Amino acid sequence: MEKTAGRILRGNEVKLEGSCRLDAGPAAARERSANSLPAQANIVENQPEYALIEVICGCGAKTLIKCEYMNP
Numbered sequence: 012m013e014k015t016a017g018r019i020l021r022g023n024e025v026k027l028e029g030s031c032r033l034d035a036g037p038a039a040a041r042e043r044s045a046n047s048l049p050a051q052a053n054i055v056e057n058q059p060e061y062a063l064i065e066v067i068c069g070c071g072a073k074t075l076i077k078c079e080y081m082n083p
Contacts, residue, residue: 024081 048069056063061079068074 026079 048071050069051067053065053067054062055065055075059080061077064076064078066074066076
């Protein structure tokens, strides 16, 4: 496995596209069913230019996130 150095991204280094809705408040906690699973995140694809991450919600909904790397 390839080792990479981690670092914190600054706001001007991140480009956001699209939108999402996060229900993390008390109302969301009440709506969770007793059999919901914990959320998961998996790297689906890792290329020199980007990584593709799949996030699976406890309800089963899947979201793909493409993280593009900046050239150093």
